[in-house]
Structures are given as C-alpha cells and as structure tokens.
Amino acid sequence: MxxxxxxxxxxxxxxxxxxxxxxxxxxxxxxxxxxxxxxxxxxxxxxxxxxxxxxxxxxxxxxxxxxxxxxxxxxxxxxxxxxxxxxxxxxxxxxxxxxxxxxxxxxxxxxxxxxxxxxxxxxxxxxxxxxxxxxxxxxxxxxxxxxxxxxxxxxxxxxxxxxxxxxxxxxxxxxxxxxxxxxxxxxxxxxxxxxxxxxxxxxxxxxxxxxxxxxxxxxxxxxxxxxxxxxxxxxxxxxxxxxxxxxxxxxxxxxxxxxxxxxxxxxxxxxxLTFMAGQMVGVLGACAVVWGSFQALRQERLKLVVAHSSVAQIGYLFLLFPLITVPATAVAGGFEWAPLAWSGAVYQVLAHGFAKAAFFLAIGVLVMATGNDHKASMLNMVGRLPMTTFAIGLAGVSLIGLPPSGGFLAKWMLLSAIISSGQWWWVPFVLVGSLMTAGYVFMILRLAFAPSQHEAELKSVPRGLQVCALLLAVGAILIAFPAEWVIDLLEGTSTFGEVVRAGAPVNSGEVGP
Amino acid sequence: MFWNDWITVLLMMASGFFFLAGTVGLLRFPDLFSRLHALTKADNLGLGLLVLGLIFQIDSLLDGLKLGLIWAFALLAGSTGCYAIGRFFLHSDQKVRESVRPKEGGGE
Amino acid sequence: MEWGRAKAGAVRGRTMETHFIYMAVSSALFSVGMAGVFLCRHFFKKIIATKIVGAGVFLLLVSIAERDADTFADPVPHAMVITGIVVAVSAAAFALALARRIRIETSRASFEDEEAAE
Amino acid sequence: MSLPAGLLDGLLALLLVILAVRALIAPTLYQCAVAFISFGLTLSLAWARLAAPDVALAEAAIGAGLLGVLLINSLRDFSRGGDDASAIFGKDLPTALFSRTVISCGTLAFAAVLGMAMFHMPEGGGLTALTEASLPHSGVEHPVTAVLLNYRSYDTWLEIGVLVVAMLAIFCAGGFEGFRRPEQGPDSDPVIESLARLLAPLMVMVAGYLLWLGKAYPGGAFQAGVVLAAAGIILQLAGWQIIENLSTWAWKWGLGIGFFFFLALAVSFMPLGLGFFEYPEAWAGPLILVVEVLATLSIGLTLTCFFVYFNGMGASESRRRTR
Known part of the structure; x- marks a missing residue:
C-alpha cells in the first residue's frame, strides 16, 4: 500500500x-x-x-x-x-x-x-x-x-x-x-x-x-x-x-x-553471450573511436567536428563490453577490474554528456555572433568572446581526457581496467583516440588565439547563453571530484562491477537433453 | 450435407464466377470506364451472391441483417468510389488519361 | 552443441501447424522489409519498407499468441501488436510528412539526390 | 490442420510476400501505394486466420486504411514531374544483375536464419492462463481489452502519448502549429457529399458500438477511434472542414484529453493507498469505459488531424507555387 x-x-x-x-x-x-x-x-x-x-x-x-x-x-x-x-x-x-x-x-x-x-x-x-x-x-x-x-x-x-x-x-x-x-x-x-x-x-x-x-x-x-x-x-x-x-x-x-x-x-x-561477442562490440567501439576522430579532424564546420566527435566518444563506451565479458573458463573471482571498467564507462557517459552539451551550446553562441560555424570564424575569438572560448576550452579538455576533468577520470579508469584485464589490445585505440581528439580541439583553440587582420563586427549575444555553456563546461571538469560518491551511488546497481560469464549455462542442471 | 449447404455452394460458385469475371475485365478491358464497369459488377453481383449464400448458413435474423448491411455498404462505397474515379478521369488532363491506357503486349 | 539441444527440445512431436506458416512469412517480410529500408532509394519506398518490417514483427507476435492459445489466444502479444501498429503508423505518418516537405521544398525524392545536388 | 485451411494459409502467405516485394519494386509510386494497401488488407486476413480479430480490425483500419490515405494523398506531391519511383537498386550500379542476385541471396539467407530461430523457438507458454485467471478482477471480460486497459495500461497510456507526440512532430515537419483555414472554399461534389451525410452518422454509431463491444468482445478504443477518424476523413473529403473550423482551444483539448484523463485517473487513486494505474476493483469496469470513451475521441481526432494537416501541407504549397 x-x-x-x-x-x-x-x-x-x-x-x-x-x-x-x-x-x-x-x-x-x-x-x-x-x-x-x-x-x-x-x-x-x-x-x-x-x-x-x-x-x-x-x-x-x-x-x-x-x-x-x-x-x-x-x-x-x-x-x-x-x-x-x-x-x-x-x-x-x-x-x-x-x-x-x-x-x-x-x-x-x-x-x-x-x-x-x-x-x-x-x-x-x-x-x-x-x-x-x-x-x-x-x-x-x-x-x-x-x-x-x-x-x-x-x-x-x-x-x-x-x-x-x-x-x-x-x-x-x-x-x-x-x-x-x-x-x-x-x-x-x-x-x-x-x-x-x-x-x-x-x-x-x-x-x-x-x-x-x-x-x-x-x-x-x-x-x-x-x-x-x-x-x-x-x-x-x-x-x-x-x-x-x-x-x-x-x-x-x-x-x-x-x-x-x-x-x-x-x-x-x-x-x-560469448567472449567473442564482447570482443566484437569492442572492435566496433574501437573503430568508432578512430574513425569518428579522423572524420572530426577533416571537417571544416565546427558543428560537424563536434558531431563526428560524438561518434568517437560513444565508441569509448563500447570498450566496456569486452572488459566485462569473460570466458566462462576464466578463474572465478579476481575480476577486480570490473568495477573500474563500469565506473569508467559511466564516467565517460557523464563527461561526454556535459562536455558535448557545453560544446554545442558554445557553438550556438558563436554562430549567433558571427553568423556561421566555419572554423575560420573562430579566429581571435579569445579576445572577443572570452567566456565562450573558455567554455570550448574546458569542454575540449574533458573530451581529450586531460586532468583534472571528468573525461580524464573516465579514460584513466577505462585504461586501468583494460590493463589489469590483460586485454592490452584496446590500449592503442584509447591513446590514439585521445591524441586525435587533442588534434581537433587544439586546432579550434589555436584559431581562437590567432590574431586576425580584418574581423567582422560581432552581433551581441545574450549573456545568459554564454553562462549556460560555461556552466556545463565547468560541470564537465568538476564531475571529476565527487568520484567516490558517484561510485557509491553506482554500487546501488544490482549488476555493478560484475562480469558476464560468457557461455556459462545459467541453469546448468536443467539445460540439455 | 444438408440442402442449405448445397444452395450455399451453388451461390458461392456463382459469386466466384462473377468475381473472376470482374477481375479479368479489370485487367483486360481497354479503357477506364469499361474497367470500372467490370469492377463494380463484381462488387454488386459477386458480393451479393456471396452474402446470399452465407445467409443459408446462419442461425439468427440479426446475423442475416448484418450480412445484408455489409452488402449494402459495399454497394454504396463501391459505386461512390467508381463515380469518384470516373469524375477524376473526366476532369483530368491528357497526360493522366494516357497513363491509364494499357500497354502494348498486355503485360501488367 | 546448442543447436542440437534446442532442436531436440523444441521441435519434438510437433506437426506442421498454422502458426509455422505465418512465422515463415514473418521472417520473409522482416528480411524483405529490412532490405528495402537499406536499398530502396525513394523516400516513399523506404517508408513502406519500414511498415513491412513492422508487419513481419507483428506477424511473429500474433503467431506466438496462436501457438500459446488455450481457451483463447494469448492476449498479451495481441495487445503489444495493437500498440505497435499505432506507434508504427504514427512514426510512418511523421516520416511521410517530412518526406513530403522535403519533396515540396527541394523536389528531392531520395537521400542520393541530396548528395548529387550538393 | 486440414487441407483447405492449409491451402488458404499457403495462398495468403504467398500473396503477402509477393505484395510486400511488389510494394518495394513496383515501377511507379502509385503502384507501390496500391500494392501496400492490398498488403495491409491481406495482412488483416492473416490476423483473422491467426485468431486475432482485434489486430485485424486495427490493421485494416490504421495500417492499411489511414496510412493508405496518407500515402495516396502524398502522391500528389511526389508524382509531380513524373511518377518514376526509381528502381530499388540504384540506376548507376554497373552490374545490376549481379547486385540483384547478391541482394536476393543475402535477403534469403537472412530470412532463413531468422526462420530457423523461429522454428527452434522453445515454447515459453505465454501468459494466456495467467490472463484468464485474473480476468474476473480486471473489470472487463475481453482478455485483450483487459491487457490493454488494465494489466498493461501504462504501455497503452504511453502509446496514446505517442499519438500526441506524432502530431507535434508532424507540426514540426509542416512548420506551423495548428490548422489553416483554406483561402478558397472546397470543391464540393453532390454524390460524395450525400454519401458522407449518410455514412458519417452511421460510422459514429459503429464507433460507439465497437467501443461498447470492447468490454466483452473484440473491439475497443483503438478500433473505435479509427472508425471515428474514418468518419472525420470522409466528411473532410466531402468538404466540411470541421477541424479547420475548430478553435485552437478545442482541438488542443480534443487531442490531449484522452492522454490527460488517463494520467489523471492513474494517479487519482494513489491517495487512497492504491498504486499507479490501479483502480478499485468494483469501479474498474466503469472507469475503463470512461477512459476508453475519451481515448476514442482523442484517437479519432488525432488521426483525422493527421490527414487534415497532410492535406493542407500539400495544398498550401501548390497554391504558393502557382501564384
């Protein structure tokens, strides 16, 4: 009742x-x-x-x-x-x-x-x-x-x-x-x-x-x-x-x-599930990390850069599945990396959520001010729209995974889990992904700091919009700090930190002819 | 089989014939109006005979009434649809009219 | 061997029944529809293809209901299908509205047209 | 399974597959639409064969009927400047025959795997027995209605919500919220108008009947709502413009009332200690009927609005073009 x-x-x-x-x-x-x-x-x-x-x-x-x-x-x-x-x-x-x-x-x-x-x-x-x-x-x-x-x-x-x-x-x-x-x-x-x-x-x-x-x-x-x-x-x-x-x-x-x-x-x-099923999903994720980042590097328009970057960042999430799907023959116990992998993936969700939302909102401000979202319109933005440039910078830091940020924590936990699980073959994808992310983020920031000779007049943008973008970007950094609290909360999940024993019949007594 | 079953079978077969004839007409007749004619014929007579045949299989008057209503509504909808198509055709331009003409060789 | 096990368990003592025919149709419709979703170019056909995929899914659900019939057919899949039909029609109507709008504004009728035009 | 029944099922099965393929590869859009509508009607025969009259009613009315109307209505814009549906495989594929073979084989293989999975499906047993056991406490006698409006009413409520979301979404596609009064009067036709005058009241009556029937027999809110929508569409075709003449206030409440009332009812017994969507057993029957009446109204109105908005979308554009 x-x-x-x-x-x-x-x-x-x-x-x-x-x-x-x-x-x-x-x-x-x-x-x-x-x-x-x-x-x-x-x-x-x-x-x-x-x-x-x-x-x-x-x-x-x-x-x-x-x-x-x-x-x-x-x-x-x-x-x-x-x-x-x-x-x-x-x-x-x-x-x-x-x-x-x-x-x-x-x-x-x-x-x-x-x-x-x-x-x-x-x-x-x-x-x-x-x-x-x-x-x-x-x-x-x-x-x-x-x-x-x-x-x-x-x-x-x-x-x-x-x-x-x-x-x-x-x-x-x-x-x-x-x-x-x-x-x-x-x-x-x-x-x-x-x-x-x-x-x-x-x-x-x-x-x-x-x-x-x-x-x-x-x-x-x-x-x-x-x-x-x-x-x-x-x-x-x-x-x-x-x-x-x-x-x-x-x-x-x-x-x-x-x-x-x-x-x-x-x-x-x-x-x-089999061990291979986990690996296959992991491969899709790894390919997404590389391909999405590569595409993001090639884009000329900022919104497209950010959209392709989503493909890559989503890819990281799928590295969780190979880590928590182990062969049934693996020794019982000792999957100490599973909670780490779980927290890493969930942190990646949070970090990407905050950073990407901040990125899109900041680009919205930029489009409003300059009328377009071409990379060139970022020129000398640091002096003209400092708050928005700062938001883009912070969000970028979290996307790349630089400390101290939510993205850093996510990637660090994922990496540690990968290494302690012995599935070392995912390591290069995570690192290359981060490098490429750094590539497109710094490309945008470099333009923002570059002086330009003839700049067009900026339209005024309501301050509230810039504050919103900045708030989310700051959030993407700050979420790194209450990590213990987040993991505490996650422990209230029935399957948190567990691995899937692939190929193990659950009701072993009843299955079979 | 009782006598009513035989009557049903006969009526059903007659109805099947009209449906078949109507469909053949729809596919083979040369122009829109004669096709429409063939189509409505199947609706009117074929469905009518079908309903009549089924009436010999039911127990209650209410069911018979419902069957009759089905036929009446099909007639109403069929003839109005036929009218609407014909009207559209009459008011439409040359291009549409030509598109309705069957292709050489009688495919499709 | 999981395959063998499933076969022995599930198929033993069964004759060809109505729902098997419709399950076969269901798999055919689902596959044809999926092929259509990916391969058809015209918006109109893509939308029809999603509806055919839906028909395949619903046919399986109703076949299952018929298989599990007792005094009446299992009503839960029936309810799921009715809900599903309404949802699918809503989505299809929206897709059609979008396609139509695109057609009116740009006279494009497929995604490939877009790439050709840009 | 007897031979004639097997023959009928086989024929239906074959027809379904042929019509589905036909709807995708027909050379003109018009043929696609016609094949698709025939497909929907054949499908409702299949539902009837599988002892699913509720689904048959819903499919014939919404799946084939309403969507068919929308498809045919959109043809006006799609077939402007040629009705070429462009082949299923792109024209520029160099080896059409080869790709056709590959695609057909791939589809077949996929279907085969899926079919195998269905064939090997263990018997889960379903929920028939449980439904039957709980039926006396559900307030209705027809099991499908019991599932839709009592056991799984949460899903049904969300689904009515989907209709509202879809209406909003269609507004987004059209670019404005609401219905525009047309600038010129509709072209009325005496025959169609008299048919509408005759049929519309009858259909409203049928909708009421289906609604009432849903308590104990196949039928219910969705089917009734769709019949109501059909009446609305026929009146609209006869040039009545009911929706356009409704005030904004009226159509909004009309669209929302089913969903809103369902929600209100779902929470209204919670202060008494009952759960979400839980009704006192003695009141369940009447309450479900009230929900169904309002849901029927909303569904009928929403689907009619789909059509009216669609119709207006095309017409207003073509008017702009000719100007």
Whole structure:
C-alpha cells in the first residue's frame, strides 16, 4: 500500500511529472511556454535530487504498476545506475532548458515553430525517465519510440531543408532499429513467455533463438546509439539541429540507448553471450573511436567536428563490453577490474554528456555572433568572446581526457581496467583516440588565439547563453571530484562491477537433453 | 450435407464466377470506364451472391441483417468510389488519361 | 552443441501447424522489409519498407499468441501488436510528412539526390 | 490442420510476400501505394486466420486504411514531374544483375536464419492462463481489452502519448502549429457529399458500438477511434472542414484529453493507498469505459488531424507555387 507522497512512489512521479509538464505545455498558448517549461525543468531537477538521495539511502526500488505483479503487469525499477542517469539528465536538461528559453525568445523569430520545442522536449524527458526506470522489454520499446519520434521532431525544429533531410534519415534508421529490437523481444517472449527483465533472465536458456534475438536487439540498439558503422545518420542530424537540440540529442538521447544496452547486456544477455561477442562490440567501439576522430579532424564546420566527435566518444563506451565479458573458463573471482571498467564507462557517459552539451551550446553562441560555424570564424575569438572560448576550452579538455576533468577520470579508469584485464589490445585505440581528439580541439583553440587582420563586427549575444555553456563546461571538469560518491551511488546497481560469464549455462542442471 | 449447404455452394460458385469475371475485365478491358464497369459488377453481383449464400448458413435474423448491411455498404462505397474515379478521369488532363491506357503486349 | 539441444527440445512431436506458416512469412517480410529500408532509394519506398518490417514483427507476435492459445489466444502479444501498429503508423505518418516537405521544398525524392545536388 | 485451411494459409502467405516485394519494386509510386494497401488488407486476413480479430480490425483500419490515405494523398506531391519511383537498386550500379542476385541471396539467407530461430523457438507458454485467471478482477471480460486497459495500461497510456507526440512532430515537419483555414472554399461534389451525410452518422454509431463491444468482445478504443477518424476523413473529403473550423482551444483539448484523463485517473487513486494505474476493483469496469470513451475521441481526432494537416501541407504549397 502506498500513499500519494510516499517514497515508494518516486518512480511514478519521475514519469508523471515531465509527462504532465509536456501535456500542459502543449495546451498552453505559445507565449507562455518558455517560462512554464523552465519551471517544469527545474522541478525535474529537484525530483532528480530527491531520487538520488533516496537511492543512496534505500537502494534498489521496484514498483509494480496497476497493482499487477509481473509477468502480467509492468514493473519499474530504480537503482543506482538509473539514479545517476536521471541526475545527469536533470542537470544537463535544466541548463539546456534555460539556454533554450533565452535562445528561442530572443533569437529565433518564428515563434509558432520554436514554441513546439517545449512540449516535445518535456515528452522526450519523460521518455528518458521511462527508459531509465523500465524493467519490461515491451515497455522499453514504447518509450524508445516516444524518445525517437520526439528526438527527430526536435531535430527538424529549425525547419531548414538540411535538417529535414537529416531528420528523415535519422527517423528511418531509428524506426528500423527499434523494429529490429522488437523482433528480438518477440523471439524472447515466445521462448520464455514473459516480458519482465528479471523474470526473463531466470527463464532464458541459451540456444539459436536466444542468440538471434540478442543479435537483433543489439543491432537495433546499436543503430540508435550510432555505433560505427551504423552511425551514418548522426553527424548530419546533430549538426543541423538548433543548438539546444543538438545538446540534448548528443548528451542525453544517445546515452539512453547505451543505458538500455548496458542493462540488457549485464542482466539478460549473459546466458548466451560469448567472449567473442564482447570482443566484437569492442572492435566496433574501437573503430568508432578512430574513425569518428579522423572524420572530426577533416571537417571544416565546427558543428560537424563536434558531431563526428560524438561518434568517437560513444565508441569509448563500447570498450566496456569486452572488459566485462569473460570466458566462462576464466578463474572465478579476481575480476577486480570490473568495477573500474563500469565506473569508467559511466564516467565517460557523464563527461561526454556535459562536455558535448557545453560544446554545442558554445557553438550556438558563436554562430549567433558571427553568423556561421566555419572554423575560420573562430579566429581571435579569445579576445572577443572570452567566456565562450573558455567554455570550448574546458569542454575540449574533458573530451581529450586531460586532468583534472571528468573525461580524464573516465579514460584513466577505462585504461586501468583494460590493463589489469590483460586485454592490452584496446590500449592503442584509447591513446590514439585521445591524441586525435587533442588534434581537433587544439586546432579550434589555436584559431581562437590567432590574431586576425580584418574581423567582422560581432552581433551581441545574450549573456545568459554564454553562462549556460560555461556552466556545463565547468560541470564537465568538476564531475571529476565527487568520484567516490558517484561510485557509491553506482554500487546501488544490482549488476555493478560484475562480469558476464560468457557461455556459462545459467541453469546448468536443467539445460540439455 | 444438408440442402442449405448445397444452395450455399451453388451461390458461392456463382459469386466466384462473377468475381473472376470482374477481375479479368479489370485487367483486360481497354479503357477506364469499361474497367470500372467490370469492377463494380463484381462488387454488386459477386458480393451479393456471396452474402446470399452465407445467409443459408446462419442461425439468427440479426446475423442475416448484418450480412445484408455489409452488402449494402459495399454497394454504396463501391459505386461512390467508381463515380469518384470516373469524375477524376473526366476532369483530368491528357497526360493522366494516357497513363491509364494499357500497354502494348498486355503485360501488367 | 546448442543447436542440437534446442532442436531436440523444441521441435519434438510437433506437426506442421498454422502458426509455422505465418512465422515463415514473418521472417520473409522482416528480411524483405529490412532490405528495402537499406536499398530502396525513394523516400516513399523506404517508408513502406519500414511498415513491412513492422508487419513481419507483428506477424511473429500474433503467431506466438496462436501457438500459446488455450481457451483463447494469448492476449498479451495481441495487445503489444495493437500498440505497435499505432506507434508504427504514427512514426510512418511523421516520416511521410517530412518526406513530403522535403519533396515540396527541394523536389528531392531520395537521400542520393541530396548528395548529387550538393 | 486440414487441407483447405492449409491451402488458404499457403495462398495468403504467398500473396503477402509477393505484395510486400511488389510494394518495394513496383515501377511507379502509385503502384507501390496500391500494392501496400492490398498488403495491409491481406495482412488483416492473416490476423483473422491467426485468431486475432482485434489486430485485424486495427490493421485494416490504421495500417492499411489511414496510412493508405496518407500515402495516396502524398502522391500528389511526389508524382509531380513524373511518377518514376526509381528502381530499388540504384540506376548507376554497373552490374545490376549481379547486385540483384547478391541482394536476393543475402535477403534469403537472412530470412532463413531468422526462420530457423523461429522454428527452434522453445515454447515459453505465454501468459494466456495467467490472463484468464485474473480476468474476473480486471473489470472487463475481453482478455485483450483487459491487457490493454488494465494489466498493461501504462504501455497503452504511453502509446496514446505517442499519438500526441506524432502530431507535434508532424507540426514540426509542416512548420506551423495548428490548422489553416483554406483561402478558397472546397470543391464540393453532390454524390460524395450525400454519401458522407449518410455514412458519417452511421460510422459514429459503429464507433460507439465497437467501443461498447470492447468490454466483452473484440473491439475497443483503438478500433473505435479509427472508425471515428474514418468518419472525420470522409466528411473532410466531402468538404466540411470541421477541424479547420475548430478553435485552437478545442482541438488542443480534443487531442490531449484522452492522454490527460488517463494520467489523471492513474494517479487519482494513489491517495487512497492504491498504486499507479490501479483502480478499485468494483469501479474498474466503469472507469475503463470512461477512459476508453475519451481515448476514442482523442484517437479519432488525432488521426483525422493527421490527414487534415497532410492535406493542407500539400495544398498550401501548390497554391504558393502557382501564384
């Protein structure tokens, strides 16, 4: 039994509040939306803080919806990992909301179009909360679709033809990806007769069907996370959207599907994974790191540099999977690198989220001031837009992984985990990736410090926008400090620090003829 | 098999014939209007006979009424659709009219 | 050998049943649709292809429901499919709106057109 | 499985695959659209064969019907300047035959692996028994309705949300929120208008019937909503312009009410100690009916709005062009 405000209902409020906000914003006339939207976003932040403290105190929380226990009903699960993602969404989302409020009221004239941002953004936010809490495979499909449609709608908000084309490409890839995921879910449902992740993990047995299902689900989710070579839709979509939208897409939406992969990989797929499966996903990640950075180096437009850099930074996340997937024959115990690998990947999510959002917001300021986002427009920026240049610099430091920054901590933890796991072959990819990242970041910064003879007059940019970008960039550095606290929170995750024993039959007694 | 089953079978076969004829007409007739004619014929007569055949298989009057309604609605929708297509064709330009003409060799 | 094990467990004592036919169709539709999503050039066809992929998935779910029927077919997959159809149609309608807008503004009808024009 | 039934299933199966391929490789867009609509209708026959009348209704109405209307409606813009659908494989591929063979073999191989996976699927058992056992406590008698509006109402609620998101998304694609009053009156046609006058009230009645039926038989909010949308679209085609004449306030609430009320109901029993989306058992039946009525209205209105907005998108552009 649970009364309205009781703490058990926290997961419910996490879904209800942003959804309520979305529908209210939809009903409100355009001119009221900005202020109301920001208030809802800030309230979301408070809710996220409560969530984090709650999870720190109590631990994992499960709640059954509608009074029906799984497998018939749907359950929500809130653990340390979800709490951390909810917190990141709240902080990045809150700052982006403030930025969007200023950006859309002062800069964009077409209010009929831009006011659509608010209800869609809150729907997206609600979808993300639903995703972090979902413990049911079909429920995951529905929230993934909510997120997908809302994300594409936001991406085409600018109304530019380029954005429309990129958006359509994004949408078709997203729909195909989620349908592949659903096909896998259908196969698993047929094999186990349940949709709840925990129950399915108990019943799932290795076999051809399970393997194909996992391949389909992973494939679908990898498309949506834009992992090399399925990243084709990302650079055009992220680079052609409005700055606050680009920030949301790269900082939050990509991480949503990564969250799903991480959760399913450790909680569900274990039965049928092999060591090679982990290695293959790792290879995709490693290729993404190199290819994304290489492409970023070649771009002439800043937004494209940053978008391609997302492909690379997402690649790092996928180095986690080979590290936590060990052969079943490996000696029991002594996987001391697993917590490190986990924390490294999660830190990479946080660091990239903050740094990339800051980057996109700063470039938004730059575009506003100079009218374009060509590299050349960075010339002598340090004297003219010092705050924004500083933000780009800080975000760049975190992306490269220089100390002291969130990105440094992430890469350092990943590297240590790689070395102590003995899978030394990932080391060069991490290092080369960092070097190449340093390449494009310093190229931008060098231009910013370079003097220029004939510079065009800068348009004035609201100070609030610059502050928002700087806040996130500072955040990308500061998150390095409460590392112990973050890892404490993560320990409230049921699978934190565990490795998947690949190829080990779970119910060894029952499987077999 | 009872007598009503035989009647159903007969009516169904007749209905099948009209549907077949209508479809052949749709595919083989030279111009739009005669094709439309063939198509609506199948709707009217074929479906009518089908419904009539099924009426011999049901128990309650209500079901029979529903079957009759299905036929009536199909007639209504079919003839209106036919009318709309014909009207569109009459009002459309030369290019559209030519595109409806069957190709040489009778493929497609 | 996992393959052998699954075969022995799952197929033993089963005859050809209705749902097997539709499962085969489901895999065919899913594959044809996926090929279409990637290979078709025209927006219009890409959108139709996503719908065909969806049809493949839904057909599998409903076949499973029929397989697991007791007094009635398993209603959970049915509910999933109804939800899925609405979601898929919403996405397709949005995609179509985007494609149409692109067509109106630029007279492009495929992503390749874009590359050719730039 | 008897022989005639097997024959029917085999024929349907073959037809489905042929129509699917046809919808992707037909030389003109019009043929693609027609093949796709036929595919949707054939698919609903398959649902009926698989004992899924609810799905058949939904598919025929939304999958083939509504989407078919939208496809045909967009043809106006896509077929301007030639209806060439450009071949499935690019024209510039040097060895078309070779690539065709490779692609066909690849597709076949993929389908074979997937088919094997399905064939080897262990029997999970499904949730039929559990649903049946809980049915007396669900407030309705039809199992699919029980799943949609009670056991898994959270998903259904989110799905109604997807419709609202999709409407917003389509607004984004079109570039403005709301519906424009057309500058010139519609071209009315006596035959179509009288058909609409005759059918629309009947369809509203059918929608109500389906809604009521959903409690115990196949039917329910989605099917009813789609029938309602069909009525709306027919009226729109007859030149009634209902949506354009609604005030902003009215269509917004209309679109949002199903979702909003569902949410309100989901939380309203929480102060009494019940959970999210949990209703008192005695009230479950009537409450579900109210949710369904409002959801039907919202779904019907949203889908009609899809069509109206689509129609306006094309028309307003072509008007701009001719000017």
């Amino acid at each position: 649970s009364a309205l405000w009781q703490a058990d209902n926290l997961p419910v409020w996490l879904v209800v509040w942003p959804t309520f906000g979305a529908i209210v914003l939809f009903l409100l006339p355009a001119r009221w939306r900005g202020m109301t939207g920001v208030s809802f976003a800030l309230a979301n932040g408070v809710l996220a803080l409560v969530t984090v403290f709650f999870v720190m105190e109590v631990g994992v929380l499960r709640q059954e919806i509608g009074g029906w226990a799984p497998p018939l009903g749907i359950a929500l699960a809130l653990d340390g990992l979800s709490a951390l993602f909810i917190l990141m969404t709240a902080v990045v989302g809150g700052v982006v909301s403030v930025y969007a409020k200023i950006y859309f009221t002062q800069v964009v004239v077409d209010s009929a179009r831009s006011s659509l941002f608010w209800p869609l953004w809150l729907f997206l936010w609600a979808g993300l909360h639903g995703l972090y809490l979902a413990n049911d495979l079909f429920n995951l499909y529905v929230v993934i679709e909510v997120i997908g449609i809302a994300a594409v709608a936001l991406a085409v908000l600018s109304g530019k033809t380029r954005a429309m084309i990129a958006g359509l490409r994004y949408l078709i890839a997203a729909v195909a990806g989620s349908l592949a995921y659903l096909m896998g879910v259908a196969l698993l449902y047929g094999s186990t007769g349940v949709l709840d992740i925990d129950l399915m993990a108990e019943r799932l047995e290795p076999g051809l069907t399970t393997r194909v299902a996992i391949a389909l689900m992973l494939g679908g989710l990898l498309v949506k996370t834009a992992v090399f070579p399925l990243h084709f839709w990302l650079p055009p979509a992220h680079s052609s959207a409005e700055p606050p939208v680009s920030a949301i897409l790269s900082a939050l939406v990509l991480k949503g599907t990564f969250f799903v992969i991480l959760r399913l990989w450790t909680e569900l797929f274990g039965v049928s």
